[in-house]
Amino acid sequence: xxxxxxxxxxxxxxxxxxxxxxxxxxxxxxxxxxxxxxxxxxxxxxxxxxxxxxxxxxxxxxxxxxxxxxxxxxxxxxxxxxxxxxxxxxxxxxxxxxxxxxxxxxxxxxxxxxxxxxxxxxxxxxxxxxxxxxxxxxxxxxxxxxxxxxxxxxxxxxxxxxxxxxxxxxxxxxxxxxxxxxxxxxxxxxxxxxxxxxxxxxxxxxxxxxxxxxxxxxxxxxxxxxxxxxxxxxxxxxxxxxxxxxxxxxxxxxxxxxxxxxxxxxxxxxxxxxxxxxxxxxxxxxxxxxxxxxxxxxxxxxxxxxxxxxxxxxxxxxxxxxxxxxxxxxxxxxxxxxxxxxxxxxxxxxxxxxxxxxxxxxxxxxxxxxxxxxxxxxxxxxxxxxxxxxxxxxxxxxxxxxxxxxxxxxxxxxxxxxxxxxxxxxxxxxxxxxxxxxxxxxxxxxxxxxxxxxx
Amino acid sequence: xxxxxxxxxxxxxxxxxxxxxxxxxxxxxxxxxxxxxxxxxxxxxxxxxxxxxxxxxxxxxxxxxxxxxxxxxxxxxxxxxxxxxxxxxxxxxxxxxxxxxxxxxxxxxxxxxxxxxxxxxxxxxxxxxxxxxxxxxxxxxxxxxxxxxxxxxxxxxxxxxxxxxxxxxxxxxxxxxxxxxxxxxxxxxxxxxxxxxxxxxxxxxxxxxxxxxxxxxxxxxxxxxxxxxxxxxxxxxxxxxxxxxxxxxxxxxxxxxxxxxxxxxxxxxxxxxxxxxxxxxxxxxxxxxxxxxxxxxxxxxxxxxxxxxxxxxxxxxxxxxxxxxxxxxxxxxxxxxxxxxxxxxxxxxxxxxxxxxxxxxxxxxxxxxxxxxxxxxxxxxxxxxxxxxxxxxxxxxxxxxxxxxxxxxxxxxxxxxxxxxxxxxxxxxxxxxxxx
Numbered sequence: 001x002x003x004x005x006x007x008x009x010x011x012x013x014x015x016x017x018x019x020x021x022x023x024x025x026x027x028x029x030x031x032x033x034x035x036x037x038x039x040x041x042x043x044x045x046x047x048x049x050x051x052x053x054x055x056x057x058x059x060x061x062x063x064x065x066x067x068x069x070x071x072x073x074x075x076x077x078x079x080x081x082x083x084x085x086x087x088x089x090x091x092x093x094x095x096x097x098x099x100x101x102x103x104x105x106x107x108x109x110x111x112x113x114x115x116x117x118x119x120x121x122x123x124x125x126x127x128x129x130x131x132x133x134x135x136x137x138x139x140x141x142x143x144x145x146x147x148x149x150x151x152x153x154x155x156x157x158x159x160x161x162x163x164x165x166x167x168x169x170x171x172x173x174x175x176x177x178x179x180x181x182x183x184x185x186x187x188x189x190x191x192x193x194x195x196x197x198x199x200x201x202x203x204x205x206x207x208x209x210x211x212x213x214x215x216x217x218x219x220x221x222x223x224x225x226x227x228x229x230x231x232x233x234x235x236x237x238x239x240x241x242x243x244x245x246x247x248x249x250x251x252x253x254x255x256x257x258x259x260x261x262x263x264x265x266x267x268x269x270x271x272x273x274x275x276x277x278x279x280x281x282x283x284x285x286x287x288x289x290x291x292x293x294x295x296x297x298x299x300x301x302x303x304x305x306x307x308x309x310x311x312x313x314x315x316x317x318x319x320x321x322x323x324x325x326x327x328x329x330x331x332x333x334x335x336x337x338x339x340x341x342x343x344x345x346x347x348x349x350x351x352x353x354x355x356x357x358x359x360x361x362x363x364x365x366x367x368x369x370x371x372x373x374x375x376x377x378x379x380x381x382x383x384x385x386x387x388x389x390x391x392x393x394x395x396x397x398x399x400x401x402x403x404x405x406x407x408x409x410x411x412x413x414x415x416x417x418x419x420x421x422x423x424x425x426x427x428x429x430x431x432x433x434x435x436x437x438x439x440x441x442x443x444x445x446x447x448x449x450x451x452x453x454x455x
Numbered sequence: 456x457x458x459x460x461x462x463x464x465x466x467x468x469x470x471x472x473x474x475x476x477x478x479x480x481x482x483x484x485x486x487x488x489x490x491x492x493x494x495x496x497x498x499x500x501x502x503x504x505x506x507x508x509x510x511x512x513x514x515x516x517x518x519x520x521x522x523x524x525x526x527x528x529x530x531x532x533x534x535x536x537x538x539x540x541x542x543x544x545x546x547x548x549x550x551x552x553x554x555x556x557x558x559x560x561x562x563x564x565x566x567x568x569x570x571x572x573x574x575x576x577x578x579x580x581x582x583x584x585x586x587x588x589x590x591x592x593x594x595x596x597x598x599x600x601x602x603x604x605x606x607x608x609x610x611x612x613x614x615x616x617x618x619x620x621x622x623x624x625x626x627x628x629x630x631x632x633x634x635x636x637x638x639x640x641x642x643x644x645x646x647x648x649x650x651x652x653x654x655x656x657x658x659x660x661x662x663x664x665x666x667x668x669x670x671x672x673x674x675x676x677x678x679x680x681x682x683x684x685x686x687x688x689x690x691x692x693x694x695x696x697x698x699x700x701x702x703x704x705x706x707x708x709x710x711x712x713x714x715x716x717x718x719x720x721x722x723x724x725x726x727x728x729x730x731x732x733x734x735x736x737x738x739x740x741x742x743x744x745x746x747x748x749x750x751x752x753x754x755x756x757x758x759x760x761x762x763x764x765x766x767x768x769x770x771x772x773x774x775x776x777x778x779x780x781x782x783x784x785x786x787x788x789x790x791x792x793x794x795x796x797x798x799x800x801x802x803x804x805x806x807x808x809x810x811x812x813x814x815x816x817x818x819x820x821x822x823x824x825x826x827x828x829x830x831x832x833x834x835x836x837x838x839x840x841x842x843x844x845x846x847x848x849x850x851x852x853x854x855x856x857x858x859x860x861x862x863x864x865x866x867x868x869x870x871x872x873x874x875x876x877x878x879x880x881x882x883x884x885x886x887x888x889x890x891x
Contacts, residue, residue, distance in 0.1 A: 014677050016526045018535055019568050022561035025490035025661075050488045051827040052464045078742075086752065090742035094817035097824035099741055115824055116464060143755055150758040150786050153708045157603040157889060266593070266601045297543075298534045307530060310589025313597050333597045365538035372540015375559050379489040380831045 033218035040206030045218035054214030055385035062109040063245040068186035074102040079140035081133040136195040163268035163434040204235040209392040213385040248325030255451040260437035267339040267435030275326040284407035285419035291366035340443025350426040357417040470851040477680035478652035484659040492660035493837030494566035495555040500648035502626030511628015514547040518587040523578030560661035571674040603706040608713030616881035650681035657841035660833040705888035710785040720775035730867035735762040757783040806873035
């Protein structure tokens with residue numbers, strides 16, 4: 001007889017090609033409210049109820065503050081008030097799951113914190129206490145001064161810090177932005193009275209922005225902030241020009257600067273190129289051009305010097321926005337023995353992006369990465385708080401995301417190529433290389449004129 | 456003023472678990488509050504599984520998993536993730552290795568395809584191996600050799616505390632071992648450890664469970680079944696006498712010290728382990744914590760002090776043996792002996808006198824904030840659930856952690872502090888070779 005027919009077993013079919021994308025999701029902006037209080041403080045409250053927490057960010061303009069005094073003020077702002085010690089402040093915050101910390105950069109003082117959403121009122125009360133009644137007690141200032149000196153000394157042992165310091169001096173010269181990182185001697189010289197004076201002069205609500213993001217009702221959160229921080233004193237009138245940071249100088253390309261770090265096993269390559277603010281018409285095109293060059297893992301430069309040559313682990317090229325000007329920094333730490341070849345490939349990739357239009361698929365890939373990154377960036381409370389605060393520093397609000405998205409989606413090949421030619425040309429770069437000068441000077445000098453940094 | 460009440464908050468992420476016919480375990484955790492999705496594959500292999508003579512191999516192999524796969528060339532994985540608007544990475548830990556993507560949710564199927572494709576097989580070639588050996592060497596240079604305090608204490612303390620190769624060896628790897636790795640080694644490592652029976656796939660974020668389940672079947676269902684290898688015990692006897700070592704870091708300008716004590720098995724004795732997680736925070740979280748107040752603010756014997764569970768600082772993603780670590784940076788001329796005596800005094804005081812009013816509750820409140828903040832990120836949820844499934848079969852534990860931490864009692868904290876004795880301690884000290 002004939003054999004029985006065997007029923008075939010169903011096996012999932014092997015997928016061998018990349019699936020397409022599903023429908024693009026709409027960029028959804030969260031519910032938001034904003035008010036500027038009579039004392040000049042602007043409050044932005046954003047609802048994202050994903051977890052029962054609240055993020056707090058207070059940004060205070062701090063341009064032209066003395067770098068060492070500003071750093072010490074940030075270090076000691078939470079060191080005690082008229083009624084509470086630093087330990088008491090920290091314990092009270094912890095009670096509502098909270099913590100606050102202060103940081104400073106060339107343009108701003110920022111107090112950042114978070115906690116359980118039920119503790120928002122208490123967190124704001126403690127913030128208000130610190131803003132209006134910080135004492136800078138002598139004992140605590142002495143402790144924090146010594147700590148800050150030690151932390152600076154550790155930082156000054158790190159190649160990334162040394163390279164950044166050298167690049168900033170090279171880029172900014174006599175501009176205030178040249179000295180972003182204080183020296184230990186400057187910190188040692190600081191006394192509590194100077195901190196109290198700086199606080200009185202600069203820690204004021206006018207021009208400051210408070211961002212609250214969390215499982216909150218925005219209008220109610222603003223009312224709470226007004227009740228608690230509305231009494232933060234205005235302080236005397238100050239002409240708008242008093243602390244204005246002058247525009248940054250144009251980049252002045254010249255010889256590649258070698259900074260000696262004897263016996264270093266890596267060289268830190270740092271290049272600065274011109275860039276434009278977020279609100280500039282060229283910004284979207286420059287973002288895409290930078291991504292194609294070196295701004296993400298699938299860029300030409302990263303694929304070249306990491307995935308093809310193995311010269312480095314984590315190269316990156318990023319636009320940095322400061323109030324008085326923007327710049328693009330190209331950074332890679334490469335093995336000492338391949339410093340020359342890595343610089344060669346870097347100049348080549350910059351030269352290529354500045355001389356020849358990219359391929360269509362490179363443009364689309366970079367565009368999708370840029371658009372996707374916007375969505376990913378606002379998918380958490382902390383991400384939203386950081387972005388809203390950053391935008392506020394440029395006078396922008398979250399709706400800028402929609403405008404920026406639209407610009408990224410629309411930017412053309414011609415615009416990207418024009419931006420690359422204008423901003424990414426290697427002839428416009430300012431270059432610093434930190435490394436073992438005895439081993440890297442000759443290979444670098446074969447590519448471009450060099451100079452040695454003065455100790 | 457009246458004290459506001461803060462009932463311990465918890466999350467309620469739904470969790471679906473299934474196992475495919477080929478042995479792959481799957482965790483699906485939908486949450487549609489933001490249009491992003493996380494995809495992770497976690498393999499139950501890490502630094503401890505490395506064979507002798509192959510230090511750094513688990514991490515090197517992780518790099519090789521990005522160098523092309525069954526249907527994709529080198530560089531394609533990166534381009535497809537980023538070209539879909541997403542980010543990716545991988546990392547190697549003591550007990551597991553992870554690979555992940557975070558993308559806008561319309562790209563979910565792409566991420567599943569990419570992970571399934573390399574689960575079928577990476578493209579192991581001599582060229583890729585040589586290139587990634589170079590990249591890993593640069594990673595070691597930038598993170599360890601060219602930095603002050605490089606590898607301290609996560610690489611420098613285990614050799615003091617442990618005696619066996621799995622626990623004591625350099626997980627980043629010696630250049631000699633890395634350079635001598637072969638394609639055959641890599642193929643064997645894949646065959647042994649990268650079995651789907653040894654893996655968990657986790658998806659969290661904006662997706663429909665039924666649709667995602669169908670996609671998972673479609674892409675992973677036909678990956679050939681391979682069983683998990685037998686996982687050996689890496690346990691060692693606890694210390695019965697103090698161990699101390701020091702080394703000179705030529706780049707470090709200031710002294711540093713790290714100390715560690717064994718803690719209960721986080722998997723088989725989770726209830727006994729949790730008090731140590733809380734204790735580390737009581738000791739070191741913020742200016743109001745015991746050691747910060749004593750050592751930083753009063754004695755000024757350190758410039759910073761931190762405490763945590765696990766050599767890589769991940770209390771809920773580590774297997775036995777593991778430790779509670781304290782790590783401190785000292786001012787110029789800092790005295791390590793004096794510092795350790797002060798720590799002992801504070802531990803004794805805690806064990807004997809207990810906590811101050813409200814101290815435990817406020818520490819627990821802050822821990823809850825940290826947990827909730829972490830789980831707000833889709834990537835963190837995706838990875839944590841994958842590891843909880845891998846190590847415990849309990850991904851939903853992520854939702855319960857805030858409550859469980861809140862249930863730790865003062866008596867448990869005191870008992871835990873009492874076990875942190877000098878005779879059970881391993882300490883490594885950094886001598887500053889660049890002191891001024």
